[in-house]
Amino acid sequence: NNSDISYTCTPPGIREKANAATLELLPKKSKAVYKKAFKEFMDWKKSNDVSSFSEDVIISYFSELSTKIKPSTLWSHYSMLKATLNIKKGIDIRKYTKIVPYLKHRSVGYQPKKSKTLSKEEIDKFISEAPDEKFLMTKVALIFCVAGAMRRDELSQLKIGDISDLVSTLLIKIEHTKTMKPRSFTITGDV
Known part of the structure; x- marks a missing residue:
């Protein structure tokens, strides 16, 4: 052989x-x-x-x-x-x-559990109605994950230095990604 x-x-x-x-x-x-x-x-x-x-x-x-x-x-x-x-x-x-x-x-016949997801309306309602005193970090995480399609690992590795305040826009840089290619995204509006 x-x-x-x-x-x-x-x-x-x-x-x-x-x-x-x-x-x-x-x-x-x-x-x-x-x-x-x-x-x-x-x-x-x-x-x-x-x-x-x-x-x-x-x-x-x-x-x-x-x-x-x-x-x-x-x-x-x-x-x-x-x-x-x-x-x-x-x-x-x-x-x-x-x-x-x-x-x-x-x-055959196996029915996987369906993940519970929030609708756009539910997300909007949570962001506008949930009290900031209790849910501010959750709101930020939700906005970052939805706007930037961030994965859980990417969110946990995010540092303050990765976020730039550009007056009416936030620039978020994601250095450590699953695909090993850094990417960035912006959030505009009342920041």
């Missing part, structure tokens, strides 16, 4: 650097969750005395997991396991033809 030959011909130091570099392929913010999902799978394999990574093993794992978690969570576990098995073990479970149909079958 070519991968066995390249493994034995690769010096240990280079192999360690390559392993560290491939671990960087996991999403930074959720790396711990991915590692936890991988560890749970490996622990399950060990407790069931399984050494293989075959399709039947993976389906058996998801079958057991499906008794404990919702179908939507099952899909996220599949995604995390797919990434970690590929990175850590070089196994591409996307090639397994029965897993995705199995997950789809488990999702």
Whole structure:
């Protein structure tokens, strides 16, 4: 096998650097969750005395997991396991033809909870009627998130220096974004 030959011909130091570099392929913010999902799978394999990574093993794992978690969570576990098995073990479970149909079958009839969202009218009413003494910071956060399409993480990392008062306009600069591209937006009106 070519991968066995390249493994034995690769010096240990280079192999360690390559392993560290491939671990960087996991999403930074959720790396711990991915590692936890991988560890749970490996622990399950060990407790069931399984050494293989075959399709039947993976389906058996998801079958057991499906008794404990919702179908939507099952899909996220599949995604995390797919990434970690590929990175850590070089196994591409996307090639397994029965897993995705199995997950789809488990999702039949599942009704996810609908997130509650505020209408434009409800937002306007909250901003104009809620007392500033109690809700000023909530109002500011709401305006920033709606006007600037800010994510929760972006809002929590915002600093005073990122906000410029331009008399009748506020300029908000978002340096740390999910896409790694800084962006800015303005809020005009009574500021």
